[in-house]
Amino acid sequence: MIKFGVSQPVRRKEDDRFLKGNGRYVDDIAPDDAAHVAFFRSPSAHGVITSLDVEGAREAEGVLAVYTAADLAGKLENSVDYDALKNRDGSDSAQPVRPILAEDKVRFAGEIVAAVVAETKAQAQDALEMILLETDDLPVHVETAVGGEAIHDEAPDNLCFDWAFGDEDATASAFGAAARTATVDMIDNRIICNSMETRGAYAEWDGTRLHLALNGQGVWGSKDALAKKLGLDKGDVRVTNPDVGGGFGMKSFDYPEQFIVAMAARDLGRSTRWISGRGEAMLSDNGGRDLVTVAEAAFDADYRLTALRINSVCNLGAQLSAYAQFIQTELALKVLTGVYDVQTVFFGVKGVFTNTTPIDAYRGAGRPEAIYVVERLMDGAARQLGQDPIELKRKNFITAEQMPYTSASGELYDVGDFDRVLNRAIKEADVAGFADRKAESAKKGKLRGLGLSFYIESILGDQTEHTKIEFAEDGMVNLYVGTQSNGQGHETVFAQILHQRTGIDYDKVRFIQGDSDLIEAGGGTGGSRSVTMQGNSINATSDVMIEKFRPLAEEELEVAAADLVFEEGAFRIAGTDRSIGLMELADVARKKGLSDLLATRYTNTVPGRSYPNGAHFAEVEVDPETGVTKCVKYTVVDDFGVLMNPMLAEGQVHGGVAQGIGQAITEQVVYDEYGQLLSGTFMDYAMPRADDLPFMPFHAELVPSTANDIGMKGCGEAGTVGALAAVTNAALDAVWETGVRRVDMPLTPVRMWGWINDTAKVAAE
Numbered sequence: 001m002i003k004f005g006v007s008q009p010v011r012r013k014e015d016d017r018f019l020k021g022n023g024r025y026v027d028d029i030a031p032d033d034a035a036h037v038a039f040f041r042s043p044s045a046h047g048v049i050t051s052l053d054v055e056g057a058r059e060a061e062g063v064l065a066v067y068t069a070a071d072l073a074g075k076l077e078n079s080v081d082y083d084a085l086k087n088r089d090g091s092d093s094a095q096p097v098r099p100i101l102a103e104d105k106v107r108f109a110g111e112i113v114a115a116v117v118a119e120t121k122a123q124a125q126d127a128l129e130m131i132l133l134e135t136d137d138l139p140v141h142v143e144t145a146v147g148g149e150a151i152h153d154e155a156p157d158n159l160c161f162d163w164a165f166g167d168e169d170a171t172a173s174a175f176g177a178a179a180r181t182a183t184v185d186m187i188d189n190r191i192i193c194n195s196m197e198t199r200g201a202y203a204e205w206d207g208t209r210l211h212l213a214l215n216g217q218g219v220w221g222s223k224d225a226l227a228k229k230l231g232l233d234k235g236d237v238r239v240t241n242p243d244v245g246g247g248f249g250m251k252s253f254d255y256p257e258q259f260i261v262a263m264a265a266r267d268l269g270r271s272t273r274w275i276s277g278r279g280e281a282m283l284s285d286n287g288g289r290d291l292v293t294v295a296e297a298a299f300d301a302d303y304r305l306t307a308l309r310i311n312s313v314c315n316l317g318a319q320l321s322a323y324a325q326f327i328q329t330e331l332a333l334k335v336l337t338g339v340y341d342v343q344t345v346f347f348g349v350k351g352v353f354t355n356t357t358p359i360d361a362y363r364g365a366g367r368p369e370a371i372y373v374v375e376r377l378m379d380g381a382a383r384q385l386g387q388d389p390i391e392l393k394r395k396n397f398i399t400a401e402q403m404p405y406t407s408a409s410g411e412l413y414d415v416g417d418f419d420r421v422l423n424r425a426i427k428e429a430d431v432a433g434f435a436d437r438k439a440e441s442a443k444k445g446k447l448r449g450l451g452l453s454f455y456i457e458s459i460l461g462d463q464t465e466h467t468k469i470e471f472a473e474d475g476m477v478n479l480y481v482g483t484q485s486n487g488q489g490h491e492t493v494f495a496q497i498l499h500q501r502t503g504i505d506y507d508k509v510r511f512i513q514g515d516s517d518l519i520e521a522g523g524g525t526g527g528s529r530s531v532t533m534q535g536n537s538i539n540a541t542s543d544v545m546i547e548k549f550r551p552l553a554e555e556e557l558e559v560a561a562a563d564l565v566f567e568e569g570a571f572r573i574a575g576t577d578r579s580i581g582l583m584e585l586a587d588v589a590r591k592k593g594l595s596d597l598l599a600t601r602y603t604n605t606v607p608g609r610s611y612p613n614g615a616h617f618a619e620v621e622v623d624p625e626t627g628v629t630k631c632v633k634y635t636v637v638d639d640f641g642v643l644m645n646p647m648l649a650e651g652q653v654h655g656g657v658a659q660g661i662g663q664a665i666t667e668q669v670v671y672d673e674y675g676q677l678l679s680g681t682f683m684d685y686a687m688p689r690a691d692d693l694p695f696m697p698f699h700a701e702l703v704p705s706t707a708n709d710i711g712m713k714g715c716g717e718a719g720t721v722g723a724l725a726a727v728t729n730a731a732l733d734a735v736w737e738t739g740v741r742r743v744d745m746p747l748t749p750v751r752m753w754g755w756i757n758d759t760a761k762v763a764a765e
Contacts, residue, residue: 005500009647014491024242026215027275030202034271035064037261038124040114040131041283042106045355045675046151047135049104054114056130062123064268067115067260069103076100076263077229080256082320085163085329093161096152098319100256106135107151107318108355109675110283115260117272140355140675144292144315151318151353160316160351163329171346174307178298182381187744188369190290190669192282193362194687197245199285200275201258203265209236212262215244217252218484218524219516225254226262241514247486249361250285252526253322282680287669288362289369290315291328295377303387305396307344308337310373316351317358324360325351331366333409334458338374339418339613340396345408355675363659364717365527367457368724375453375725390452394422411458413611414707421637422454424701425615429635446621449734453726456613459714460527463606465534466520467541470599471586476510482522483530484514488716489648490530496645497535501542502582503569528714531644533606536708541602548597549585556580556588608707612714614638616722618730624738627753631661631727634696641705641713649715650698656719657696662688664727668746739763
């Protein structure tokens with residue numbers, strides 16, 4: 001009987017061990033005798049290295065080795081790989097080498113210059129104090145803009161790329177013919193991810209083979225990179241991901257530290273380990289967002305969109321990371337036009353180097369940035385043109401009758417009923433009662449605003465995923481997957497999916513992930529792909545497995561194939577109560593020596609991407625006397641297709657919205673003019689706390705996807721994608737009556753107070 005199948009709010013099975021302290025995180029399971037690695041990071045944001053003296057560190061107590069760039073020769077290729085795109089003219093973007101250990105120059109405060117390996121962590125940290133670095137400092141460039149002293153010779157004016165999509169001339173013509181236009185300037189502020197578990201790794205070398213364990217979002221890319229950088233055969237490298245305490249995209253690529261940890265283990269012939277401190281993480285983890293945008297919309301006489309023109313400058317930091325060039329370009333492009341019916345588009349992006357920590361994927365990876373732009377633009381256009389923001393958006397929706405719809409960027413939206421979702425959201429958010437709530441806020445001296453963001457996002461990553469189902473001798477069923485849980489609840493939902501399809505007891509499913517020796521390939525986790533791609537793969541593998549068992553079931557039940565059906569997890573003789581389940585058949589197969597039936601591997605490809613969408617209504621209160629801004633009401637109505645587990649989906653939305661509210665109101669990375677990080681502790685970088693967040697009811701208005709067999713749409717990043725514009729639009733609505741016409745994230749008290757009072761001062765003059 002199917003008891004814990006899909007669409008049921010089954011409690012997370014992994015939480016039992018997590019809550020009891022039995023999680024297996026990388027720093028918990030590193031070998032006790034492993035040597036400790038520590039990293040000497042540049043205190044200067046930009047300079048030529050004139051002297052690097054590590055001899056004192058080499059002689060320090062307990063030190064086993066000290067590595068500089070010069071020491072890597074013959075041991076490790078001194079570079080971190082990344083992907084690159086083409087400029088709008090077809091030429092290559094700037095592609096400077098990103099060294100693992102800095103060689104001639106340092107380019108941001110926190111860049112690794114040397115590494116120390118010692119018997120204890122304290123000894124390694126003490127040895128760092130003995131390293132002497134001298135640099136001739138160079139001018140520092142921290143502004144998200146073209147210009148400044150060249151950080152890389154390959155990028156004069158610090159311009160890494162100049163990329164564009166669309167017909168610029170046709171878009172200009174559409175604007176020239178428009179009945180009315182609107183322009184909104186905006187800033188998408190830089191954030192630090194701050195996953196609960198900081199980055200870490202340990203490595204083991206047995207004389208012929210390397211094992212690296214790291215808290216990442218997949219193992220195969222790191223396996224290939226390690227083999228390449230260390231000059232090893234891929235078969236001689238094993239990479240594992242144990243339990244991971246949060247990734248959010250920030251852990252989905254390779255960092256310099258993991259290569260040093262692995263190289264040192266091989267070089268010294270013993271295990272090595274490293275775990276980042278919180279301050280070190282804030283200094284060195286890849287950041288997210290950080291772009292400035294000018295967005296324009298053209299409308300006809302009936303206020304229907306005729307064209308969009310968007311130009312952005314995005315900050316890449318000092319060094320290129322894995323996907324950095326693609327986040328604000330090709331990934332943002334996927335949902336650039338949002339849920340709106342417009343085909344004439346121009347999108348230009350310039351990527352610039354600055355003397356700051358590198359930027360890469362953060363929850364949503366380009367889609368939150370794109371939706372922030374289009375939803376702020378539509379809200380701003382409504383205000384500039386004297387229209388109701390909700391109704392202007394509705395007027396320009398792609399209708400359900402237009403589905404499937406090919407967007408201007410070539411994305412095929414398979415299904416969607418945006419009008420239905422919006423109507424449900426208006427009801428659940430009690431938009432009709434907003435005027436009364438605003439009046440109540442006014443009695444307390446507060447300004448209250450309402451903001452809507454209607455988002456859509458595109459599932460990213462490989463559309464192929466791998467599954468292995470194995471009947472173990474201890475009576476359990478091993479489920480091997482190619483994705484990697486970072487805390488989302490994969491162990492639960494994948495067991496539900498397997499249970500639903502096969503009838504295998506939910507409690508008999510043993511979840512296995514993140515081991516390149518045990519799982520031949522996989523796409524890892526990122527881009528909200530995991531449950532869609534892996535869920536479809538589990539189902540397809542289950543179907544192959546069931547068919548493999550069918551002949552044995554016919555034999556055991558002594559029945560012809562035509563009379564045998566598979567239902568409710570068992571083969572059954574049609575019209576009778578005689579049946580045999582898969583677990584029983586597996587026992588028979590083992591006794592008969594039919595080992596090929598006990599393990600089934602299958603690689604499944606999902607034919608198309610799905611497009612989660614939904615409406616977020618935020619209400620904020622602003623205290624005009626202090627500038628304090630709080631999100632006091634938040635309502636979400638999402639279309640995730642078929643929900644695999646409503647409880648997990650709601651948790652994902654809550655987490656995503658919390659990160660969105662954090663960026664919108666409290667979080668801000670600040671560098672001074674010398675490139676020094678001023679917001680490098682939780683005293684200075686304001687992570688959202690419980691009292692910063694309102695209750696967030698979650699409602700589902702579901703339209704099953706036709707792009708995959710299980711009809712689902714990913715939900716991992718949707719909360720963040722919708723939250724940024726909803727909160728910021730609400731804040732602008734709140735202060736609009738004071739004359740303020742522009743607000744930007746983060747909506748901190750000093751900024752909000754400044755906008756209100758500067759506007760009042762101008763009005764008084």
